[in-house]
Amino acid sequence: MKLLPRRTDSTSLRAGPAALLVLACALAPVATGAQEATYPLPSYDVNLIDRSLMFSYSEPIDIASDYTQYAAFLAPSVFALAAPTEDWLGIGAMYAGSAMISFATGTLLKAVIERERPYMYFDDPPASAIADGDYIDSFPSRHSIMAFTGAAFTATLFKERYPDSPYRVPAVVAAYALAGVTAGLRVGSGSHFLTDVAGGAAIGTFFGFIVPFASSRLGWLD
Template sequence: MHKLHILNKLILILGVTICQFGRADAQTIYTSSWGKDAPLTIGGLSALGVGFYLESKIEPLKPAEIAKLNRAEVNSLDRFATHQWSPKAAKASDWIRNANLLAPFLLLSSEQVQNNAGRFMLMYLETLALSNGASLVIKSLVKRKRPFVYNENVPMEEKLKIYARKSFYSGHATMGFVSATFFARTYQDFFPDSDWRAAVWGISMGSAGAVALLRVFAGKHYFSDVIAGGVVGALIGYGIPEIHERKFNKTNDDSAFVLSFQIPL
């Protein structure tokens, strides 16, 4: 049974929405249309479904397999991680990742963002679904052993869990960078004249980088895992707002739709 962690809860909250069709506001920063959003949303949610299915088919490692492992088989860049094991670092990475995932909601305190709330939330739904879905699918297909599996100081019970075969690529790094990049990019779009743009980018990327490094020091991922996850996350986090950015020299599309939502407190 899958644990419904904060990311899945966010996707559910964003997904439980009411679609209201109408003409897009001429002053809006982002546009939405069936041509853009149907493939992105359906594709992301489908990837999640496929990912969960493939994940359910992963077989855990056997003690005999683990006994034969030798960290010398790991490439020199990634071998460092096989000596690491820190539950505290893992917990810290969870907290920072969760903070990054929640950061975009801070923008809703602005009236300008509130006026674009439907599109903003739809974009974030697409961003999270695509990035998490892609990560799940790749992890479940590659089935790379996590670095702690090579560490003789780690309890055998940890090595026998299914998640011990889900190293590439790092979901934490992906989520850290996708949310941080989405937050910084949308802040830049909504507030192009703000003196805080550089600081927002710096803090966002710094926090995402911290998540990635902590995953290595926790023994959960190799450097190659977090680099790949960070690149994928950054591309999706930047790309979704780019796809939706309104081109002011073009007429607005009547097929655009506004997504309104209500989150019960």
């Protein structure tokens, strides 16, 4: 059994904006004080849904999820083929906006919510993650956020601006497949719980959708 500094509960809160604090309270118990904790952590602290899909750390699967995330995130590059050149600058600006908002939201939530990663419930968590504090950044999955941002942006922009493009169906199917695989790999690598990747997928889908949808309806590409 190994010891590391942690708070009383396996999931706890830091100070943050009021709205995010309410969200965090709904997801996790509030810390009541600092103490030493052993790992592996007791799995009975984990809700039944997440407990059913908990895995020890796998570096190869972790690395694979990096590549699928990058591929899904780059899905909007298909518009270099599907969109006229005069639209490229506007599309790039929209996607930069979606990506930055998604990334910032994930970063802020990780700063507000402390949740141990699934690999902390096993005997062999990665030492580097413990050393740099990454082991408490389980919620939400930022890989899922960025992958689903790319997929949702691609699907929405095709629907709004280029519905008859021959690239639409294969690009959207590939983007969502890569995003889904990314989420699955994050769970399989022991880096995230199912609710972490579900939350990340919801965040990424929302910001990947709302920016191109609003931009199209407001005529910013016209």
